[in-house]
Amino acid sequence: MLLVHCPYCDETLPELEFTYGGEAHIARPENPADKTDDEWRDFLFIRTNVKGPHFERWRHAHGCGRFFNAVRDTVSDRFLTTYKADAPRPDLAVLLADASMKEPSK
Amino acid sequence: MTHFSALSLLKNALTGQKNWQAQWPDSQPKSEYDVVIVGAGGHGLGAAHYLAKEHGITNVAVIDKGWLGGGNTGRNTTIIRSNYLYDESAKLYDHAVDLWEGLSQDLNYNVMFSRRGVLMLAHNVHDVQSFQRHIHSNRLNGVDNRWLTPQEAKEFCPPLNISPNARYPVMGGALQMRAGTARHDAVAWGYARSASQRGVDIIQNCPVTAIRRGPDGSVEGVETAKGFIRAKKVAVSAAGHTSVVMDSAGVRMPLESYPLQALVSEPIKPIFPCVVMSNTVHAYISQSDKGELVIGSGTDQYTSYSQRGGLPLIEHTVAAICEIFPIFNRMRMLRKWGGIVDVTPDRSPILGTTPVPGLYVNCGWGTGGFKATPGAAHTLAWTIAKGTPHDINAPFTLDRFRTGRLIDEAAAAAVAH
Numbered sequence: 283m284l285l286v287h288c289p290y291c292d293e294t295l296p297e298l299e300f301t302y303g304g305e306a307h308i309a310r311p312e313n314p315a316d317k318t319d320d321e322w323r324d325f326l327f328i329r330t331n332v333k334g335p336h337f338e339r340w341r342h343a344h345g346c347g348r349f350f351n352a353v354r355d356t357v358s359d360r361f362l363t364t365y366k367a368d369a370p371r372p373d374l375a376v377l378l379a380d381a382s383m384k385e386p387s388k
Numbered sequence: 389m390t391h392f393s394a395l396s397l398l399k400n401a402l403t404g405q406k407n408w409q410a411q412w413p414d415s416q417p418k419s420e421y422d423v424v425i426v427g428a429g430g431h432g433l434g435a436a437h438y439l440a441k442e443h444g445i446t447n448v449a450v451i452d453k454g455w456l457g458g459g460n461t462g463r464n465t466t467i468i469r470s471n472y473l474y475d476e477s478a479k480l481y482d483h484a485v486d487l488w489e490g491l492s493q494d495l496n497y498n499v500m501f502s503r504r505g506v507l508m509l510a511h512n513v514h515d516v517q518s519f520q521r522h523i524h525s526n527r528l529n530g531v532d533n534r535w536l537t538p539q540e541a542k543e544f545c546p547p548l549n550i551s552p553n554a555r556y557p558v559m560g561g562a563l564q565m566r567a568g569t570a571r572h573d574a575v576a577w578g579y580a581r582s583a584s585q586r587g588v589d590i591i592q593n594c595p596v597t598a599i600r601r602g603p604d605g606s607v608e609g610v611e612t613a614k615g616f617i618r619a620k621k622v623a624v625s626a627a628g629h630t631s632v633v634m635d636s637a638g639v640r641m642p643l644e645s646y647p648l649q650a651l652v653s654e655p656i657k658p659i660f661p662c663v664v665m666s667n668t669v670h671a672y673i674s675q676s677d678k679g680e681l682v683i684g685s686g687t688d689q690y691t692s693y694s695q696r697g698g699l700p701l702i703e704h705t706v707a708a709i710c711e712i713f714p715i716f717n718r719m720r721m722l723r724k725w726g727g728i729v730d731v732t733p734d735r736s737p738i739l740g741t742t743p744v745p746g747l748y749v750n751c752g753w754g755t756g757g758f759k760a761t762p763g764a765a766h767t768l769a770w771t772i773a774k775g776t777p778h779d780i781n782a783p784f785t786l787d788r789f790r791t792g793r794l795i796d797e798a799a800a801a802a803v804a805h
Binding site for chain 2: 283284297298301302304319320322323324326327328329330331333336338354356357358359
């Protein structure tokens with residue numbers, strides 16, 4: 283089971299308290315009427331589905347109830363960070379450097 | 389290659405089983421093929437078999453990053469059925485069931501297809517209504533499916549708990565008698581042996597790192613761990629890793645990859661005569677020929693490539709199994725595992741051509757690809773050979789996510805895959 287850190291409650295809690303909310307930072311179109319079919323497809327259906335660090339949304343459903351964002355490695359399922367929904371997208375290079383420093387020595 | 393028969397079994401028994409040949413050679417890649425198939429699961433190997441057998445195209449390589457049949461083909465719960473709601477899906481999955489019935493003869497390999505019937509349980513009024521709608525829709529499409537009362541369901545599957553006080557009361561069920569199970573490994577091995585016998589190279593432990601495209605945009609071949617392999621036609625049949633492979637060709641896919649878990653119990657004597665699925669509580673169960681109860685769970689909530697999945701899902705599934713079949717509540721579970729399944733937004737597969745000339749794709753089967761193996765492979769081979777969609781796979785285009793012509797099995801209530 284994953285342990286998820288809620289940035290609002292500032293607690294690390296079992297996955298069962300949370301619901302997954304899909305890929306993060308997908309902005310709604312500002313002028314929907316101007317969008318082509320290709321752009322609608324990309325917005326609605328195309329996902330990065332990355333094998334590696336993934337920017338995603340979670341909701342603390344059985345806690346504060348709020349949505350937040352996370353960066354999780356989809357190979358190891360390890361969270362690199364979680365951050366509040368209105369925070370800017372973190373720099374992946376910095377996160378990865380931090381993570382490698384915290385990695386236990388082999 | 390030895391033809392398997394009662395006579396060949398007897399002959400080898402008399403000579404101490406010392407003269408069996410390897411069923412397929414472990415090939416090294418040539419520099420060029422007519423067709424390269426990425427992914428040596430049932431779907432990819434099957435496509436190679438049908439390309440060779442039905443279209444005479446034998447200069448084919450099937451390349452896999454691991455060993456053949458080591459992905460989802462070897463990890464699923466082997467359920468075969470075709471009782472899907474929509475016309476397009478019913479045609480596709482029923483085409484597969486038609487092929488399953490003759491597959492052992494076609495391959496000269498016993499895939500142990502067992503038409504033991506799949507019973508889908510209804511636990512509430514919504515289930516009853518939606519299953520009855522499925523039954524009517526199936527009958528209009530010539531797909532067998534019928535309604536059982538709780539007593540009839542109990543007669544068909546004696547371990548079932550139909551007590552009105554049960555945690556998940558059984559209000560009836562939909563039974564497809566043509567449905568059942570097959571031996572998953574044998575499907576991969578049978579297709580591999582047949583394809584290889586006809587000249588197809590099966591290249592294992594050789595990851596495809598990228599698909600290379602020429603200046604005109606069409607496919608030139610694949611980059612692999614063993615060097616570049618030229619091919620004018622490349623078909624991607626890579627399940628959970630399809631997004632990763634297609635990305636390298638510059639095609640972004642409407643897919644998300646999730647872990648799907650299954651588990652087996654200790655082996656016991658034959659007790660469970662059919663397959664029972666409960667979509668509402670997400671539990672699927674049958675008994676293998678080895679005697680293990682084979683139990684399938686739902687997908688984890690988050691995308692992942694980890695091939696593990698979390699314990700809460702297993703707990704939930706096993707709890708449901710114990711409620712529906714109290715007879716099993718002291719069984720011990722032996723093993724659990726996960727596979728990575730590629731899920732589309734409408735829960736229907738993507739099968740056929742792509743915007744890239746020479747690039748074909750067979751993906752998006754989500755949690756239910758095994759049942760479709762022969763049908764998907766057969767129509768994919770047609771599409772690769774002719775360059776155009778087969779009547780049956782034509783609706784399952786990648787383009788439907790632009791046009792909006794979705795085949796929305798996800799919204800078709802009570803669909804499990």
